[in-house]
Every structure is written in C-alpha cells, then in structure tokens.
Amino acid sequence: MMNKNTPTSWDNSNAAQNKVAYVSADAEDQLVGELKQHFFVKHLVTFNAFEDYLSEQSILTLPDILLMEIDEEEYCFTLVEKIKKNPMLHGLLIVLLAKKPNKTWKARAMQLRVNDLYTYPLPVEHLSERLNFLIKFKLIRPKLSELLxxxxxxxxxxxxxxxxxxxxxxxxxxxxxxxxxxxxxxxxxxxxxxxxxxxxxxxxxxxxxxxxxxxxxxxxxxxxxxxxxxxxxxxxxxxxxxxxxxxxxxxxxxxxxxxxxxxxxxxxxxxxxxxxxxxxxxxxxxxxxxxxxxxxxxxxxxxxxxxxxxxxxxxxxxxxxxxxxxxxxxxxxxxxxxxxxxxxxxxxxxxxxxxxxxxxxxxx
Known part of the structure; x- marks a missing residue:
C-alpha cells in the first residue's frame, strides 16, 4: 500500500475533475484501471485505511464520491452510518457495489439512503455515467424544488x-x-x-x-x-x-x-x-x-x-x-x-x- 505521505496524482489533480475514493479488498482490482479512464481514483484495500484517509481530508480535498464494495462482515454499512452522522461528511455521495445479489444488503442500502447500489457484473460505462450524473446533480440540486x-x-x-x-x-x-x-x-x-x-x-x-x-x-x-x-x-x-x-x-x-x-x-x-x-x-x-x-x-x-x-x-x-x-x-x-x-x-x-x-x- 502507498505511504499516506507520498504525493499522488489525486492530491495534485485539477479541481475541475471528479474524484472517486474506492474501497475494495482486491489490491489488483480491474475496476480501478477502468475507472481511472474517467476519474481520479484513490483506491484503498481496507476500511481502516479509508477511515484514516478521510480523517486527513479538509472540505476542499474530500472526494466527490465514495465507492464501496460490500464486505461479507457488512462493516461497510457501519461505515456509511458513521459518515452520515459526521457533519463534515454529510452529503458525501455514496455508491455501493455488491459481488452477488442480496436482498438484505439491498434493503439496508435503501434504509441508509445511499445514492446507488450496483451488483456485479456491471457495465463500467453505465457506472461511470451514473457517477458523473450524481456529481453534477448534487451541484445543481440543494433540493428538488430548486430544479425549476x-x-x-x-x-x-x-x-x-x-x-x-x-x-x-x-x-x-x-x-x-x-x-x-x-x-x-x-x-x-x-x-x-x-x-x-x-x-x-x-x-x-x-x-x-x-x-x-x-x-x-x-x-x-x-x-x-x-x-x-x-x-x-x-x-x-x-x-x-x-x-x-x-x-x-x-x-x-x-x-x-x-x-x-x-x-x-x-x-x-x-x-x-x-x-x-x-x-x-x-x-x-x-x-x-x-x-x-x-x-x-x-x-x-x-x-x-x-x-x-x-x-x-x-x-x-x-x-x-x-x-x-x-x-x-x-x-x-x-x-x-x-x-x-x-x-x-x-x-x-x-x-x-x-x-x-x-x-x-x-x-x-
């Protein structure tokens, strides 16, 4: 894993480009390479590493979207609850990825009001389009009535x-x-x-x-x-x-x-x-x-x-x-x-x- 003090293209990226923080257990995740064609991606392989990363961010350096792979221990849902309760992180866009269809996971995701949930296999182009839309929509929509x-x-x-x-x-x-x-x-x-x-x-x-x-x-x-x-x-x-x-x-x-x-x-x-x-x-x-x-x-x-x-x-x-x-x-x-x-x-x-x-x- 990269040393947390090492500068990365993520940290030096142009502010106009969208940033995705991705959490998955696979260090060689193929999705990372595909997503990098559309976003600046920060890939972390443990939830602890991600929490450490978030604790070091300011409002100006926070990612646009948190992309999380659902783990068998379901700690990702606990992490989502923590993020929702943190005033600085309130409103962070959250998208979950499931390795298999699971009704319990789907119901939990809806209950926590995450922005989306995808199940493998998933089309990367569709996912990228959806992530971009969520970011743009967030910028223009404090609330639905203002869309007029x-x-x-x-x-x-x-x-x-x-x-x-x-x-x-x-x-x-x-x-x-x-x-x-x-x-x-x-x-x-x-x-x-x-x-x-x-x-x-x-x-x-x-x-x-x-x-x-x-x-x-x-x-x-x-x-x-x-x-x-x-x-x-x-x-x-x-x-x-x-x-x-x-x-x-x-x-x-x-x-x-x-x-x-x-x-x-x-x-x-x-x-x-x-x-x-x-x-x-x-x-x-x-x-x-x-x-x-x-x-x-x-x-x-x-x-x-x-x-x-x-x-x-x-x-x-x-x-x-x-x-x-x-x-x-x-x-x-x-x-x-x-x-x-x-x-x-x-x-x-x-x-x-x-x-x-x-x-x-x-x-x-």
Missing part, C-alpha cells in the same frame, strides 16, 4: 386549460361529495389511521406539493417500502443496475381490505380534485411522482416529463395501466410524449379513455 430554475423550458398553464380545470373539478366535487362522504366513513372504520393520506409529490417543473388521497394502506406503509424493493415490477432494465425509477408492487401487502376496493375503483383518487382546484395539478397530465421517484428522473432524457402539466389522469392510465408488460421505459416515453404534444383534443381523448381504465384487472 435549472430547466431550459418553463411550463405555463394555458388559461383555457386552467379554467376548464376549475370548472370541471368544482362540478365533480359537488357531484361526488356523497360518495366521498361514504368512502371517508368506510376508511375511518375499516382500519386505524387518518382518512386522508397526504404525501409530498413532484409535479410541473419539479415543484413539490401536498398530494391528497383516501388512505388505502397501513399507517406504516412507508417504513415497509425498504424491505419490499425486490417486489417492484419495474425491474432495472440495464444489466448491473439495481434501481428502477418507478415503483409498482403486485398484491401489495401494505394495502388494507378497504384499500383494495377503493384502489381498484379509483375512488381513492377523488381527494385530488382539491389539488386540481388549488392549481397543484391539472385534470389531464403526467402523474406527479413521489420524491424518491422524481429524484431518479432528472437526466436530460427524462426531465421532459416535468415540463408539461401534472395531472389526475394521463396517457399511462388509458394505455397500459395495470398491465404486467408495461416497462419503465414505456411509461417514461408516454410521459415525455404528452409533455411535448398535449392539446385540448388529446386531453379530451384521454378523458374519454379514462373511464374504462378506472377498473383495473391487476392489484397494483
């Missing part, structure tokens, strides 16, 4: 579309109020917890707002998500990738008995009429996404979906909602297509196609 200032195109709701939303949502709320009262009572007495489930969603231009639904899940549903990542039907499409941008779970065990019914009939969506009336979203558009999904759709290829209106129903709902052959890429393409081509006639077509799609065949 980074996009090249600003979406402005057409006056006619906004007026249609106000009129239609007001009428719908009046007509649906008896049904909403009944659903509220059933949810209230069906299981413990609040009647309305409120969560943060990301809509037009990455704006974050409170999203309303009738509660269809157990109150601990969010906490259970980390242990259920292997059930997600949107499997990663690239070899070696472990994350999918969207989440869809068939026969979700978190859903209550009442929840199954109101989900399959889309009655749980009725409170979103208030979101439409408030202007958070439109009647027709791309579905607003949870924060953890939106954070994975910030590349140039897919950010287009956020440059169109967010909506209660859209192309995804009328085309392949609930179908097992619906891939993540297909859903992204539908969202991008709508953002680029929405019009009154397309909205009308989607609305007319929404009613047959309300009753799903699958429990997703």
């Amino acid at each position: 200032n980074q996009v090249d195109v600003e979406y402005k709701m057409p006056f006619s579309k906004r007026m249609f939303d106000i009129v239609s949502s007001s009428i719908a709320l009046i007509l649906a109020s008896p049904i909403m009262i009944i659903v509220a009572l059933v949810v209230k007495f069906g299981s413990k917890g609040p009647i309305i489930y409120k969560s943060k969603r990301v809509g037009t231009g990455y704006l974050v707002f409170d999203f309303y639904k009738f509660r269809s899940m157990r109150t601990d549903a969010d906490k259970m998500m980390a242990q259920m990542s292997d059930l997600n039907q949107y499997a990663a499409e690239e070899q070696g990738s472990s994350k999918a941008a969207f989440v869809k779970i068939k026969n979700d065990p978190r859903v209550t008995k009442v929840g199954n019914f109101i989900r399959n009939t889309s009655l749980d969506e009725l409170p979103q009429l208030f979101n439409i009336l408030k202007g958070d979203m439109s009647l027709v558009g791309n579905r607003p996404l949870p924060l953890y999904e939106a954070e994975m759709l910030t590349s140039n290829e897919w950010s287009m979906r956020f440059l169109g209106p967010a909506g209660l129903t859209g192309l995804w709902q009328i085309s392949k909602r609930g179908k097992e052959d619906m891939s993540e890429r297909e859903r992204k393409k539908l969202d991008n297509f709508y953002a680029q081509n929405y019009s009154f006639w397309l909205d009308l077509k989607i609305l007319l196609g929404t009613f047959p799609a309300l009753f799903q065949k699958e429990k997703v």
Whole structure:
C-alpha cells in the first residue's frame, strides 16, 4: 500500500475533475484501471485505511464520491452510518457495489439512503455515467424544488386549460361529495389511521406539493417500502443496475381490505380534485411522482416529463395501466410524449379513455 505521505496524482489533480475514493479488498482490482479512464481514483484495500484517509481530508480535498464494495462482515454499512452522522461528511455521495445479489444488503442500502447500489457484473460505462450524473446533480440540486430554475423550458398553464380545470373539478366535487362522504366513513372504520393520506409529490417543473388521497394502506406503509424493493415490477432494465425509477408492487401487502376496493375503483383518487382546484395539478397530465421517484428522473432524457402539466389522469392510465408488460421505459416515453404534444383534443381523448381504465384487472 502507498505511504499516506507520498504525493499522488489525486492530491495534485485539477479541481475541475471528479474524484472517486474506492474501497475494495482486491489490491489488483480491474475496476480501478477502468475507472481511472474517467476519474481520479484513490483506491484503498481496507476500511481502516479509508477511515484514516478521510480523517486527513479538509472540505476542499474530500472526494466527490465514495465507492464501496460490500464486505461479507457488512462493516461497510457501519461505515456509511458513521459518515452520515459526521457533519463534515454529510452529503458525501455514496455508491455501493455488491459481488452477488442480496436482498438484505439491498434493503439496508435503501434504509441508509445511499445514492446507488450496483451488483456485479456491471457495465463500467453505465457506472461511470451514473457517477458523473450524481456529481453534477448534487451541484445543481440543494433540493428538488430548486430544479425549476435549472430547466431550459418553463411550463405555463394555458388559461383555457386552467379554467376548464376549475370548472370541471368544482362540478365533480359537488357531484361526488356523497360518495366521498361514504368512502371517508368506510376508511375511518375499516382500519386505524387518518382518512386522508397526504404525501409530498413532484409535479410541473419539479415543484413539490401536498398530494391528497383516501388512505388505502397501513399507517406504516412507508417504513415497509425498504424491505419490499425486490417486489417492484419495474425491474432495472440495464444489466448491473439495481434501481428502477418507478415503483409498482403486485398484491401489495401494505394495502388494507378497504384499500383494495377503493384502489381498484379509483375512488381513492377523488381527494385530488382539491389539488386540481388549488392549481397543484391539472385534470389531464403526467402523474406527479413521489420524491424518491422524481429524484431518479432528472437526466436530460427524462426531465421532459416535468415540463408539461401534472395531472389526475394521463396517457399511462388509458394505455397500459395495470398491465404486467408495461416497462419503465414505456411509461417514461408516454410521459415525455404528452409533455411535448398535449392539446385540448388529446386531453379530451384521454378523458374519454379514462373511464374504462378506472377498473383495473391487476392489484397494483
């Protein structure tokens, strides 16, 4: 191992180039050579050596990314916890590498909120692209709501579309109020917890707002998500990738008995009429996404979906909602297509196609 006082190209590197600190037990790791084609790499073969290295760094010399190979003793997770608690190291980008698929490791990584996890064999070009993206994204994103200032195109709701939303949502709320009262009572007495489930969603231009639904899940549903990542039907499409941008779970065990019914009939969506009336979203558009999904759709290829209106129903709902052959890429393409081509006639077509799609065949 190199003496820690020996100057290296890492220490003398140009500040404009990205730095990766890589921890793996193999001193002759082939990945090191491949990564050096894209980054300045500091390779350490023990976690103790890495901790010593970190303790000697200042804010100006810290690596851009910590790349860690998961060890059989799982000390890497303990180290991640230490890093997360250190104020100076808070916000350090962390990517884990697993030698084999392991559901426990994957759940632990999600719980610790690492930035990514890859499983061997992995495409180095894909990994390098992802690392570069994480670094650039960190520089422009203190928080999601600020991404609105980074996009090249600003979406402005057409006056006619906004007026249609106000009129239609007001009428719908009046007509649906008896049904909403009944659903509220059933949810209230069906299981413990609040009647309305409120969560943060990301809509037009990455704006974050409170999203309303009738509660269809157990109150601990969010906490259970980390242990259920292997059930997600949107499997990663690239070899070696472990994350999918969207989440869809068939026969979700978190859903209550009442929840199954109101989900399959889309009655749980009725409170979103208030979101439409408030202007958070439109009647027709791309579905607003949870924060953890939106954070994975910030590349140039897919950010287009956020440059169109967010909506209660859209192309995804009328085309392949609930179908097992619906891939993540297909859903992204539908969202991008709508953002680029929405019009009154397309909205009308989607609305007319929404009613047959309300009753799903699958429990997703």
